[in-house]
Amino acid sequence: MSARILVVDDQAANVRLLEARLQAEYFDVCTATNGADALVVAKAEQPDLILLDVMMPGMDGYETCSRIKDDPATRHIPVVMVTALDQREDRIRGLEAGADDFLTKPIDDVAMFARVRSLLRLKEVLDELRFRESNSAMSGIAGDVHDDVDVPARVVVVSADPRATRRFAAAMPSKAEIVEVHDPAEAVVSARNNADLLVVDLTSPDYDGLRLCARIRSDAATRQLPILAVVRPADVQQAVRALDLGVNDIIQRPVDAGELAARSRTQLRRKRYADQLRSHLDEGMEMAVTDALTGLHNRRYISSRLRQAMDSASNGGAPVSLLLADIDHFKHINDTYGHDAGDRVLRDFSSRLLTGLRALDLAARYGGEEFVVVMPGAGLAEARIAAERLRSSIDGASFDLPDGTGVPVTVSIGIAQAHRGEALDALLRRADEALYAAKNAGRNQVQAADNAAA
Numbered sequence: 488m489s490a491r492i493l494v495v496d497d498q499a500a501n502v503r504l505l506e507a508r509l510q511a512e513y514f515d516v517c518t519a520t521n522g523a524d525a526l527v528v529a530k531a532e533q534p535d536l537i538l539l540d541v542m543m544p545g546m547d548g549y550e551t552c553s554r555i556k557d558d559p560a561t562r563h564i565p566v567v568m569v570t571a572l573d574q575r576e577d578r579i580r581g582l583e584a585g586a587d588d589f590l591t592k593p594i595d596d597v598a599m600f601a602r603v604r605s606l607l608r609l610k611e612v613l614d615e616l617r618f619r620e621s622n623s624a625m626s627g628i629a630g631d632v633h634d635d636v637d638v639p640a641r642v643v644v645v646s647a648d649p650r651a652t653r654r655f656a657a658a659m660p661s662k663a664e665i666v667e668v669h670d671p672a673e674a675v676v677s678a679r680n681n682a683d684l685l686v687v688d689l690t691s692p693d694y695d696g697l698r699l700c701a702r703i704r705s706d707a708a709t710r711q712l713p714i715l716a717v718v719r720p721a722d723v724q725q726a727v728r729a730l731d732l733g734v735n736d737i738i739q740r741p742v743d744a745g746e747l748a749a750r751s752r753t754q755l756r757r758k759r760y761a762d763q764l765r766s767h768l769d770e771g772m773e774m775a776v777t778d779a780l781t782g783l784h785n786r787r788y789i790s791s792r793l794r795q796a797m798d799s800a801s802n803g804g805a806p807v808s809l810l811l812a813d814i815d816h817f818k819h820i821n822d823t824y825g826h827d828a829g830d831r832v833l834r835d836f837s838s839r840l841l842t843g844l845r846a847l848d849l850a851a852r853y854g855g856e857e858f859v860v861v862m863p864g865a866g867l868a869e870a871r872i873a874a875e876r877l878r879s880s881i882d883g884a885s886f887d888l889p890d891g892t893g894v895p896v897t898v899s900i901g902i903a904q905a906h907r908g909e910a911l912d913a914l915l916r917r918a919d920e921a922l923y924a925a926k927n928a929g930r931n932q933v934q935a936a937d938n939a940a941a
Contacts, residue, residue: 493532494519495538521543526561535564541572541577542572570590571591601726601731641666642665642685642751646717647688666682682709683713687734689717690740713755715737715747778851786859789859792861797911807864808867810901814856839881867935878898878931878932903938
């Protein structure tokens with residue numbers, strides 16, 4: 488895995504040493520010798536990760552990290568603090584400033600590259616989400632995405648030792664719902680139940696914690712769940728394997744409650760950020776295929792699905808029929824009752840339309856007061872029954888406005904069954920001709936296109 492890494496240290500020898508180690512592993516390296524320059528380089532170069540020395544004159548690593556995380560242009564970049572300090576207060580202060588992890592001097596290459604690879608994998612996922620969200624239909628509409636929303640969380644704590652689970656649970660954020668688990672099989676079930684963080688004790692001899700982490704990562708339902716692992720202080724191999732398996736963060740025994748709380752908050756904050764990105768992306772995808780007024784599919788989506796159904800029918804699959812419905816005299820409704828009333832009629836019409844369809848049928852607003860229903864597996868006779876049921880439901884009861892006024896509405900419907908090898912435009916044209924035949928015959932009726940293949 489190659490990436491661009493920013494090394495920040497006021498000692499030239501330290502910079503050269505880290506640069507040489509990273510370049511030997513084929514990382515691209517840029518450098519800065521103080522906090523102020525680091526902010527400029529980070530913003531201009533957009534590195535994939537920052538290795539930041541803590542002890543620097545002027546702006547120290549804590550302030551530099553805090554400013555990096557406060558800037559929307561750089562807050563998504565993982566920061567690993569490199570320090571000779573190894574006191575709990577120093578680690579907690581760095582985590583609260585926004586650091587993602589720590590490396591203690593002298594740096595162990597195996598541990599460093601394991602942490603670097605782990606954070607780069609995470610950033611790659613987040614970068615993809617950020618890119619897709621910025622290019623979705625919701626870009627600029629849903630508002631800014633923040634990673635510091637203070638919301639309740641569900642944390643699953645796993646250890647074979649009940650005393651350990653209680654200690655770990657006590658360190659969790661006050662708003663967190665804690666689930667204490669002592670069995671790995673039960674942990675998998677709990678993790679699948681909308682968990683926001685999994686804390687796993689890897690030091691227990693009663694179960695294979697690494698296997699549990701691997702199972703969580705291999706399950707599609709929990710693949711994105713943050714994992715915070717508790718490891719033995721001298722077991723570098725266990726820590727490296729955990730990170731390589733996809734564990735997001737590790738903490739060594741004896742576990743300090745303050746550090747565990749800070750690392751947990753970091754993981755929860757990052758998960759909320761990723762969840763918001765995914766939510767915005769889902770909303771954008773929904774907007775791209777949905778009509779905003781009625782909630783039905785839009786023309787682009789229904790055309791694509793109709794083409795798929797027609798291709799299947801042409802290749803020996805089930806038949807497909809099309810309903811094209813148009814609300815009669817809709818302009819008169821707008822002119823008489825107002826456009827708000829017209830919008831209400833469109834929404835209520837859509838609700839009645841959906842009520843009469845099968846589960847596999849697809850309905851869309853095709854434009855204005857025109858609607859389309861794609862009926863996979865339905866021949867012309869079934870389509871006629873569905874169309875008549877829709878026509879009757881619209882004609883059978885008026886559409887009520889908020890003031891109690893009842894608006895009489897009828898609908899004309901044209902139906903057509905796709906011919907083998909028929910083009911999409913040809914099917915739509917035949918359905919449209921049947922619709923106009925219904926209107927010319929007096930409206931409020933169903934007409935079918937000639938089913939004989941041309």
